[in-house]
Amino acid sequence: MIESAQILRLLVQRVDQELLPTIQINSITPHNPVEVHSVSAPWQLLGAGNYAAVFCHPEFPDQVIKIYAPSRPGFDEEVEVYRRLGVHPTFSTCLYVGKNFLVLRRLHGTTLYDCLHKGLTIPKQVIQDIDQALNYARSQGLNPYDVHGRNVMMWKGRGFVVDVSDFLHQGTCLKWTHLKRAYYWLYRPILAPFRLQVSYFLLDMVRRSYRLFCRSPGYRHVLH
Structure with a gap:
């Protein structure tokens, strides 16, 4: 514990002296x-x-x-x-x-967004791990919000959540629900068997289109 505290104290000093000023x-x-x-x-x-x-x-x-x-x-x-x-x-x-x-x-791994770009296989265990993590967050009085492919990731076949900044937001967010449906309906039967690589250009188009879709009246009724 002492060694960990010393490492943390030295890191904070580096942040204050080297990173923040520049x-x-x-x-x-x-x-x-x-x-x-x-x-x-x-x-x-x-x-x-x-x-x-x-x-x-x-x-x-x-x-x-x-x-x-x-x-x-x-x-x-x-x-x-x-x-x-x-x-x-x-x-x-x-x-x-x-x-x-x-x-x-630090959590190591590759975001699911980048996994699609690189053609990396995403096993079901990754999705299940993230589901269990989000249920744990709910048990702590949090509301998993804005969970999508760029803030969850995979490392050695296991899933991790790397961005929790919106977990105090109120309301319903269906991004993770929709991503899971796309995983089972599109990714597993079509992309995964051939390890297809999706360009960032196409991924960004999908992201922008989904953002527009989220603003539409039918957002909460589709794939829910």
């Missing part, structure tokens, strides 16, 4: 990933969501840093979500809370 994160629109500029080596950008970006440092392979863009909401809510989740194998764990950043336990 990084630039801009959120142009709330429905598209933030734009990240001026990432100084050896820090690396792992990914960007609509409100925040995630970074890693090669000397700290077991942790990641999630930094929120200025003026974007959700930081306090995500802290509360991780407090309720505690320690769970399918979710990350919040190790430290800074002014506008979180230190999280």
